Amino acid sequence: MAEKRDDQFYQEVMDICLTAGRLMIEGGSEMYRVEDTMLRIARNAGIVDPRVFATPTCIFMSLDGGRLSQMKQIRDRNINLELVDRVNNLSRQFAVKKITLSQLRHKITLVAQAPAFPMWLQIVGAAVLSATLMVLFMDNYDWVDFPGAALVGAVGFWAYCEFKKYTKVRFLSELIVAMVMGTLAVVLNHFNSQMITDNILIGALMTLVPGLAITNALRDLFMGDLLSGIVRMCEAVLTALALGGGVAIVLKFMGA
Structure with missing residues (x-):
């Protein structure tokens, strides 16, 4: 039962990281910034040795020593530096413990669903x-x-x-x-x-x-x-x- 809870936790962290990385790439961020943000979120969540590889068209991430791996495709890339800034701010808030992991997931979901400028x-x-x-x-x-x-x-x-x-x-x-x-x-x-x-x-x-x-x-x-x-x-x-x-x-x- 504990292993199942661990898997759910790893999956939650992975979903948050992949969503954050996707939003940053869609907003026009550099790859090193995308990877750094995803790694910081995972490490601040208590994950040991997270692994990330990001390209303009796809993100790969693995946790728990490579036992759990997942990828996410990027199909749309624009220029929206405000989107990048929002994700970065949320990762910083999570790093200094201003928000919890569940709150981070909720806020990132809101950022992903937020409409662009009219x-x-x-x-x-x-x-x-x-x-x-x-x-x-x-x-x-x-x-x-x-x-x-x-x-x-x-x-x-x-x-x-x-x-x-x-x-x-x-x-x-x-x-x-x-x-x-x-x-x-x-x-x-x-x-x-x-x-x-x-x-x-x-x-x-x-x-x-x-x-x-x-x-x-x-x-x-x-x-x-x-x-x-x-x-x-x-x-x-x-x-x-x-x-x-x-x-x-x-x-x-x-x-x-």
């Missing part, structure tokens, strides 16, 4: 980001490009979120969205020749540029997580190629 707020953020980054990156611009970049960035981000619902091929949705952005920028330039297509696109595309993926790939490589670093770098390169290819196709055939 779509209208994300679109507004994409518009602001596109316009301000256009100003940051371009020396020679006119203020008439400011609303153009905001509009193209907002529409492009909305289109990206919508296309993701209908295809599992991530790079295909990014290619199509880049074509939508390019078309809209060319149309704006057609109706108002003072708007510069290049300026608008440089600002608008920043909402989809894989900057965080490249940064995390380099950090994983520097930390010795070669597999994760190479996978993320390839993913970032493919994303960049899809964005650049989509814009290039539009500019080529629309004669901009």
Whole structure:
């Protein structure tokens, strides 16, 4: 009977750790941070010699000297650093005994079920980001490009979120969205020749540029997580190629 209770305890700890790791990877965390958080939760729960191996697509964990093992697949990866911060805060609270193991499990479940920012707020953020980054990156611009970049960035981000619902091929949705952005920028330039297509696109595309993926790939490589670093770098390169290819196709055939 005691062995059965031990198995239930190990399974509870493993479920909490795997859920925490999944949330952190989905939020865009580095692999070494994911593994460190999972190991800290297990050790603070009283587990001796927990073992974790995390990749961008899967997490492996074993407890009790390898007797109990489990894996969890990661199918969706986005940029949500607030999600990573929430999980980290919960693991710290558990480490200093502010919450119990059952409370940790309940709070992590709530974090997993919590809705993301509302779509209208994300679109507004994409518009602001596109316009301000256009100003940051371009020396020679006119203020008439400011609303153009905001509009193209907002529409492009909305289109990206919508296309993701209908295809599992991530790079295909990014290619199509880049074509939508390019078309809209060319149309704006057609109706108002003072708007510069290049300026608008440089600002608008920043909402989809894989900057965080490249940064995390380099950090994983520097930390010795070669597999994760190479996978993320390839993913970032493919994303960049899809964005650049989509814009290039539009500019080529629309004669901009």
